[in-house]
Amino acid sequence: MSFTLAIVGRPNVGKSTLFNRLVGKRLALVDDQPGVTRDLREGEARLGDLRFTVIDTAGLEEANDDSLQGRMRRLTERAVDIADFCLFMIDARAGVTSTDRMFAEILRKKSAHVLLAANKGEGRAADDGVMEAYELGLGEPLRLSAEHGEGMGDLLAELIPLVDDFESKNKVIEPEVDVTLEDDEDAEEVYVAPTKSKPLQIAVVGRPNAGKSTLINKILGEDRLLTGPEAGITRDAISLQMEWGETPVRIFDTAGMRKKAKVQEKLEKLSVGDGLRAVKFAEVVVVLLDAAIPFEQQDLRIADLAEREGRAVVVAVNKWDIEDEKQEKLKELKESFTRLLPQLRGAPLITVSAKTGRGLERLREAVLRAHEIWNRRVTTAQLNRWLTSMIEAHPPPAPGGRRIKLRYATQVKTRPPAFVVMCSLPEKLPTSYSRYLVNGLREDFDMPGTPIRLTMRSQS
Numbered sequence: 001m002s003f004t005l006a007i008v009g010r011p012n013v014g015k016s017t018l019f020n021r022l023v024g025k026r027l028a029l030v031d032d033q034p035g036v037t038r039d040l041r042e043g044e045a046r047l048g049d050l051r052f053t054v055i056d057t058a059g060l061e062e063a064n065d066d067s068l069q070g071r072m073r074r075l076t077e078r079a080v081d082i083a084d085f086c087l088f089m090i091d092a093r094a095g096v097t098s099t100d101r102m103f104a105e106i107l108r109k110k111s112a113h114v115l116l117a118a119n120k121g122e123g124r125a126a127d128d129g130v131m132e133a134y135e136l137g138l139g140e141p142l143r144l145s146a147e148h149g150e151g152m153g154d155l156l157a158e159l160i161p162l163v164d165d166f167e168s169k170n171k172v173i174e175p176e177v178d179v180t181l182e183d184d185e186d187a188e189e190v191y192v193a194p195t196k197s198k199p200l201q202i203a204v205v206g207r208p209n210a211g212k213s214t215l216i217n218k219i220l221g222e223d224r225l226l227t228g229p230e231a232g233i234t235r236d237a238i239s240l241q242m243e244w245g246e247t248p249v250r251i252f253d254t255a256g257m258r259k260k261a262k263v264q265e266k267l268e269k270l271s272v273g274d275g276l277r278a279v280k281f282a283e284v285v286v287v288l289l290d291a292a293i294p295f296e297q298q299d300l301r302i303a304d305l306a307e308r309e310g311r312a313v314v315v316a317v318n319k320w321d322i323e324d325e326k327q328e329k330l331k332e333l334k335e336s337f338t339r340l341l342p343q344l345r346g347a348p349l350i351t352v353s354a355k356t357g358r359g360l361e362r363l364r365e366a367v368l369r370a371h372e373i374w375n376r377r378v379t380t381a382q383l384n385r386w387l388t389s390m391i392e393a394h395p396p397p398a399p400g401g402r403r404i405k406l407r408y409a410t411q412v413k414t415r416p417p418a419f420v421v422m423c424s425l426p427e428k429l430p431t432s433y434s435r436y437l438v439n440g441l442r443e444d445f446d447m448p449g450t451p452i453r454l455t456m457r458s459q460s
């Protein structure tokens with residue numbers, strides 16, 4: 001059971017600094033210039049024994065028109081809607097401003113659980129501001145220094161009772177994923193579709209300019225990830241929870257935009273690691289290619305990494321709208337795919353246009369199916385019938401006159417599917433035979449495109 005905390009407040013009060021401290025990795029970028037951080041960002045936070053999701057919001061602004069500020073304010077309101085708790089931050093050294101007051105009003109109405117924090121609370125210069133914060137009517141202000149790490153214990157102490165209360169009201173039963181060798185053969189295997197509390201985790205990876213942000217925005221159907229002319233903004237490994245069609249998903253995006261010269265260098269440094277991190281978080285990895293330059297070295301590396309990490313992979317070829325010779329091109333793409341990424345045999349290749357939205361429904365279906373396959377469980381009874389027929393079709397070799405015996409197969413894990421075959425002389429079994437078995441599993445149990453792990457084990 002986990003909860004979500006949104007950090008809100010006007011620009012420059014220290015929200016990103018707190019976010020960074022809670023998340024512990026330098027996922028977010030901090031800048032002195034107000035309003036640099038304009039996206040909703042999420043990270044996995046740790047505080048004491050608590051693990052939760054933290055959302056760092058856009059700055060709150062009074063502007064209510066369709067300007068960037070108005071949009072930012074709407075985004076913030078959304079964050080408050082998504083979050084279970086909200087931490088409203090003011091700058092204690094600046095004192096309470098009229099903007100703070102106006103938003104305190106909104107938050108009082110909107111969010112059931114608001115924690116008030118007076119940041120930059122280190123030193124005497126903050127004393128007056130902390131006192132003023134009481135007048136916001138949001139209870140006792142928590143004196144923090146996000147920069148110096150002061151007040152974190154108090155924050156924890158305030159959160160614990162809220163969380164206990166929240167958990168007792170929101171009990172969910174987590175589905176079992178792993179089973180032991182002695183699993184019940186007759187057990188009905190049900191695929192647990194993604195839910196709001198367990199959204200399908202997707203990473204969208206690909207070269208800069210492949211269209212990752214455009215794609216995510218299109219799925220999101222709103223301007224939560226601000227792109228476009230005003231977009232010189234920070235982008236790093238962030239995740240966003242949303243509904244894609246009917247499916248609750250959490251999408252991890254990686255640094256894609258490099259428009260702001262100032263943060264260019266920091267972004268470049270972050271981006272490689274972020275791609276890897278996004279893959280590790282994900283269940284399904286969407287490798288987004290640019291139709292004009294598909295299967296570049298970088299694309300191949302990340303696809304291979306995703307396979308090695310045991311993730312389900314879907315390849316999407318973007319910018320299909322500007323492709324003239326579609327049929328010819330598709331043939332070429334499929335050939336390159338088979339040749340360059342044999343380890344992803346059978347993985348779907350979907351052509352899309354992030355710009356127009358074409359193909360996105362097919363992409364969604366492919367992602368869901370990949371996720372379902374990745375979670376697939378084959379009963380031991382089915383497996384052993386299958387193993388017998390595989391052996392009959394092609395008996396294992398008999399090195400030195402002693403035939404290797406395959407006795408028994410079982411699935412030990414899902415996500416990705418992993419199997420063990422009990423076998424005499426496992427070290428003598430050629431890899432070509434293991435490959436024969438893996439391909440057989442893939443075909444006979446209809447598991448294209450998902451990594452399949454197979455271990456041969458001796459009985460003793």
Ligand code: GDP
Nearest residue numbers: 011012013014015016017030031120145146147
């Ligand atoms: P945001 O716009 O609300 O996300 O604010 P930032 O996290 O970007 O912080 C704005 C500025 O305030 C940065 O220069 C931070 O270094 C500074 N800052 C953040 N927290 C503290 C703090 O606890 N004490 C002091 N003195 N400065 C802080």
Ligand code: GDP
Nearest residue numbers: 208209210211212213214256257319353354355
């Ligand atoms: P990112 O770096 O991967 O996040 O890429 P962006 O989403 O910023 O897109 C890079 C550029 O490609 C932008 O100019 C987009 O407008 C453009 N683009 C993205 N998707 C498409 C598409 O499907 N068709 C066309 N024609 N252009 C696209």
